[in-house]
Amino acid sequence: MIPSRLPQERIKTVADNLPKPEELSQIDLSMPDTGWMDTPAIFRKGIYCHAARARDIEALGMPNPRDWRVEDDDWKLPHNWQDVIMDGLRERLEKFRSLRIFMDTCVRCGACADKCHFFIGSGDPKNMPVLRAELLRSVYRHNFTRAGKIMGKMVGARGLSETVLKEWWYYFFQCTECRRCSLFCPYGIDTAEITIIARELLNLLGLNIDWISSPVAKCHHVGNHIGMEPQAMKESIDFLCNDIEEITGIEIKPSFNRKGAEILFVTSSGDYYSEPGIFTCMGYLMLFHQLGLDYTWSTYAAEGGNFGYFTSHEAAKLLNAKIYAEAKRLGVKYILGGECGHMWRVLNQYMDTMNGPPDFLETPVSPVTGTRFENATSTKAVHICEFTADLIKKTKLKFDTKRNDHIKLTYHDSCNVARGMGMLEEPRYIIKKVCNNFYEMPEETIRERTFCCGSGAGLHAGEDMELRMRGGFARANAVRHVRDKHGVNMLACICAIDRAAFPTLMEYWAPEVGVTGIHELLANAMIMDGQKERTQDIRGEDLPNLEPEDKGANNV
Amino acid sequence: MIGIAYALIALIILILVPWVGIQGLGLTYLFGVIIPYAAMAIFFFGVLQRLLKWSRIPNPFKIPTTGGQQKSLNWIRQSKFDNPSSTGQVIGRVLSEVFLFRSLFRNLSPRVGTQGTSVTYASAKWLWIFAILFHYAMFTTVFRHLRFFTNPVPWPVGFVEGFDGWLEVGIPQVMISGLVLLCAVCLLLARRLVIPRLRYISLMNDFFPLFLLIAIATTGALMRYIVGINVPSVKELVMGLVSFRPVMIEGIGLLFYIHIFLVSTLLAYFPFSKLMHAGGIFFSPTRSMANDNRAVHHDNPWNYTVKFHTYDAFEEEFRDKMTEAGIPLDDTLSSSTGKD
Ligand code: HEM
Ligand code: SF4
Ligand code: SF4
Numbered sequence: 043m044i045p046s047r048l049p050q051e052r053i054k055t056v057a058d059n060l061p062k063p064e065e066l067s068q069i070d071l072s073m074p075d076t077g078w079m080d081t082p083a084i085f086r087k088g089i090y091c092h093a094a095r096a097r098d099i100e101a102l103g104m105p106n107p108r109d110w111r112v113e114d115d116d117w118k119l120p121h122n123w124q125d126v127i128m129d130g131l132r133e134r135l136e137k138f139r140s141l142r143i144f145m146d147t148c149v150r151c152g153a154c155a156d157k158c159h160f161f162i163g164s165g166d167p168k169n170m171p172v173l174r175a176e177l178l179r180s181v182y183r184h185n186f187t188r189a190g191k192i193m194g195k196m197v198g199a200r201g202l203s204e205t206v207l208k209e210w211w212y213y214f215f216q217c218t219e220c221r222r223c224s225l226f227c228p229y230g231i232d233t234a235e236i237t238i239i240a241r242e243l244l245n246l247l248g249l250n251i252d253w254i255s256s257p258v259a260k261c262h263h264v265g266n267h268i269g270m271e272p273q274a275m276k277e278s279i280d281f282l283c284n285d286i287e288e289i290t291g292i293e294i295k296p297s298f299n300r301k302g303a304e305i306l307f308v309t310s311s312g313d314y315y316s317e318p319g320i321f322t323c324m325g326y327l328m329l330f331h332q333l334g335l336d337y338t339w340s341t342y343a344a345e346g347g348n349f350g351y352f353t354s355h356e357a358a359k360l361l362n363a364k365i366y367a368e369a370k371r372l373g374v375k376y377i378l379g380g381e382c383g384h385m386w387r388v389l390n391q392y393m394d395t396m397n398g399p400p401d402f403l404e405t406p407v408s409p410v411t412g413t414r415f416e417n418a419t420s421t422k423a424v425h426i427c428e429f430t431a432d433l434i435k436k437t438k439l440k441f442d443t444k445r446n447d448h449i450k451l452t453y454h455d456s457c458n459v460a461r462g463m464g465m466l467e468e469p470r471y472i473i474k475k476v477c478n479n480f481y482e483m484p485e486e487t488i489r490e491r492t493f494c495c496g497s498g499a500g501l502h503a504g505e506d507m508e509l510r511m512r513g514g515f516a517r518a519n520a521v522r523h524v525r526d527k528h529g530v531n532m533l534a535c536i537c538a539i540d541r542a543a544f545p546t547l548m549e550y551w552a553p554e555v556g557v558t559g560i561h562e563l564l565a566n567a568m569i570m571d572g573q574k575e576r577t578q579d580i581r582g583e584d585l586p587n588l589e590p591e592d593k594g595a596n597n598v
Numbered sequence: 599m600i601g602i603a604y605a606l607i608a609l610i611i612l613i614l615v616p617w618v619g620i621q622g623l624g625l626t627y628l629f630g631v632i633i634p635y636a637a638m639a640i641f642f643f644g645v646l647q648r649l650l651k652w653s654r655i656p657n658p659f660k661i662p663t664t665g666g667q668q669k670s671l672n673w674i675r676q677s678k679f680d681n682p683s684s685t686g687q688v689i690g691r692v693l694s695e696v697f698l699f700r701s702l703f704r705n706l707s708p709r710v711g712t713q714g715t716s717v718t719y720a721s722a723k724w725l726w727i728f729a730i731l732f733h734y735a736m737f738t739t740v741f742r743h744l745r746f747f748t749n750p751v752p753w754p755v756g757f758v759e760g761f762d763g764w765l766e767v768g769i770p771q772v773m774i775s776g777l778v779l780l781c782a783v784c785l786l787l788a789r790r791l792v793i794p795r796l797r798y799i800s801l802m803n804d805f806f807p808l809f810l811l812i813a814i815a816t817t818g819a820l821m822r823y824i825v826g827i828n829v830p831s832v833k834e835l836v837m838g839l840v841s842f843r844p845v846m847i848e849g850i851g852l853l854f855y856i857h858i859f860l861v862s863t864l865l866a867y868f869p870f871s872k873l874m875h876a877g878g879i880f881f882s883p884t885r886s887m888a889n890d891n892r893a894v895h896h897d898n899p900w901n902y903t904v905k906f907h908t909y910d911a912f913e914e915e916f917r918d919k920m921t922e923a924g925i926p927l928d929d930t931l932s933s934s935t936g937k938d
């Protein structure tokens with residue numbers, strides 16, 4: 043198996059300064075005595091990430107590349123940094139109606155306040171979406187509204203100082219852009235959008251975090267977030283095929299960069315790089331083989347995820363552009379996308395506008411069922427769960443669901459897919475067809491109201507582990523609830539960041555719950571043509587629920 | 599919290615100004631004609647200007663917040679109001695926000711258990727109830743005021759009035775909407791004062807409109823039920839205003855001038871404040887756009903091309919490694935990877 047940084051190792055490296063769950067869950071929800079403008083942000087270790095490095099900022103040609111440290115007083119800003127921010131803000135107020143409306147219309151009703159998982163898990167008032175937004179809005183008032191200019195602090199306006207800038211940095215990198223606040227706001231004010239634009243402003247001064255800018259630089263240059271070179275990527279996927287052969291006896295030889303394939307398959311690099319994502323990836327490989335799908339991987343457009351989106355709209359566009367460019371070069375008909383959350387926010391809500399419309403592609407049609415994906419006629423990208431749900435509905439796949447009987451499953455709706463797309467039923471449909479023991483978490487914590495894993499939007503670093511555990515508290519709490527009530531031992535998700543973040547989160551808050559992707563479950567249960575007797579699951583672990591006679595019956 | 603003090607001081611000044619102006623200086627024309635006209639003008643042009651400004655700013659991306667199942671495979675039921683995919687459905691969604699405050703209705707509140715390690719969620723509809731009461735009472739009250747502005751009074755106004763006064767207690771009749779309005783505003787204010795985190799986020803800008811509304815509703819109620827004013831004279835004054843032939847009427851009490859001055863303030867304040875939320879909802883991209891991004895191309899008017907890392911540059915760099923790994927290159931025809 044591929045060497046990978048396992049979550050257990052990661053949690054150990056930070057365990058020193060991470061409080062115990064019992065301590066962390068003592069959340070103080072009382073408000074400070076001083077008003078929020080008079081309460082400076084105190085940078086606490088474990089809450090923030092490392093600073094972006096010069097070489098990564100430079101790699102994208104972004105402003106102010108230099109090495110700097112968060113702990114230093116001097117963040118090495120250009121001398122005219124205030125003008126840079128103000129000009130940047132002015133420009134964006136003219137370019138994004140969203141920003142202007144969100145700056146102008148908040149009534150501070152507080153409906154969003156306790157919706158943020160970071161507020162629930164930390165009690166820090168500036169993690170209330172409304173205050174997070176006020177951090178920027180106060181400066182907007184001061185510089186762009188008459189009342190703010192004249193009356194200043196009295197009406198919630200304040201000038202931009204270095205203290206304010208640092209406060210922005212601290213709190214806009216404590217938002218996972220999950221949009222839960224936006225769902226509950228009477229005007230749909232989306233603090234995620236405000237964070238996206240605020241980070242864009244911070245990036246004008248080179249104030250990114252390392253965990254974002256490094257993947258962006260690698261993705262730009264090498265093709266994926268982890269900087270895995272083409273031969274290594276192929277090797278990695280070939281490894282997975284070896285494992286599949288061991289388990290099923292079926293030899294799979296996927297193609298790479300193959301011109302004339304019908305479909306270009308793109309997924310997050312987490313899927314072919316580390317556990318448990320690789321098991322999901324094995325699921326894709328097995329499914330496509332079983333279908334005899336005419337598809338190809340690409341080592342150039344090797345990344346579906348897009349950390350550029352956590353940097354700026356431009357960086358998002360820059361990385362995303364490769365997908366269409368590659369689809370054109372290879373002459374495929376359409377794009378099939380793997381299980382990833384923010385990848386799908388970008389594919390669903392941005393790709394066509396940023397880099398489309400892709401006239402050289404065709405409306406996606408499933409080669410197996412003939413279903414036309416009418417909802418993707420312009421973007422020409424289909425989510426693999428849509429694709430697979432259609433296959434199952436048309437009974438193109440056969441399952442032996444007993445192979446999943448040792449699993450008691452619950453399902454986490456990834457924020458981006460839930461609130462930036464609305465794909466709620468397709469994954470559930472697949473789950474119910476391949477897994478007999480499925481338990482939903484409390485309804486206030488799933489579907490459109492789902493809670494973030496706490497590590498999205500580029501925050502799943504090691505150094506901000508306390509923030510991640512706090513942010514994931516609400517989600518993990520719901521998992522623990524079904525674990526205790528129904529004996530749930532597996533958490534399914536369709537997001538690569540989830541798969542990277544949940545093992546640690548579960549170990550911390552809800553031990554004994556594993557993490558899986560949906561296509562892993564599917565592949566566990568799927569009956570493949572020419573398979574040998576299946577005694578192991580995709581992870582190479584023995585299947586406990588198979589009676590000897592069942593095992594024999596598996597051969598079709 | 600100091601915001602409250604500022605807002606109170608502002609309100610007191612706003613009551614004193616017409617008091618001194620009328621009682622002391624006898625400026626009835628200023629307060630009865632000029633200021634209301636000015637306030638109306640500021641309101642209309644201010645709101646118009648703001649709406650025009652908003653509408654001129656583009657929506658570069660289509661970013662609806664989806665609150666339900668998307669439209670995808672035809673056998674999966676789409677959640678048409680919460681995840682609209684057509685203009686009609688979007689209109690439905692926006693109207694449900696405007697008339698029913700649908701998003702507020704979703705409100706839940708997490709309760710962290712005493713052990714600290716469990717969270718449950720309770721529905722929290724108070725804000726929704728207060729807001730609905732307030733807005734509908736406000737609407738009814740404003741609508742009823744049309745009787746001062748129209749001659750003859752159109753039947754819907756009379757109808758609403760009759761409906762509003764169904765309690766039929768006292769003379770003059772008690773109008774429910776005015777009282778509900780007053781109560782609802784007080785409840786909204788109480789909410790702000792009692793809930794610590796709301797107190798923490800509240801600014802003068804949040805208290806001021808509430809105080810103003812309380813004062814307006816109170817002066818209105820005083821005139822109607824306690825002090826009593828000369829309704830025909832008021833109507834004559836107002837009709838003069840709306841027909842642009844202002845007349846000065848003697849014998850209208852001070853209270854009326856305070857009332858109308860506060861209303862003028864509210865009108866003039868409206869376009870420059872958070873009260874513009876009323877218009878904002880129609881422009882909010884997370885609510886007013888369809889989730890049909892993948893089906894219909896959305897154009898960004900300021901889109902521009904970026905210089906992304908091209909395949910050619912990529913191949914140039916990794917040519918040898920790719921050749922060795924058997925990954926096909928653009929400039930050779932050899933392909934040793936399988937087709938699967
Ligand atoms: C269209 C949908 C609307 C929604 C969803 C909405 C929602 C709200 C909410 C939630 C509040 C409570 C704020 C608080 O906690 O204090 C509020 C306050 C208020 N709204 Fe609306 N509103 C809408 C339309 C309107 C309209 C059409 C008007 C008037 C012309 C209006 C005027 C006010 C006023 C005067 C206040 C009270 C002042 C304040 O709290 O600052 N609203 N609105
Ligand atoms: S719910 Fe919306 S209007 Fe209310 S405080 Fe939050 S962002 Fe402001
Ligand atoms: S987008 Fe999510 S993380 Fe950000 S403020 Fe809103 S609820 Fe919190």
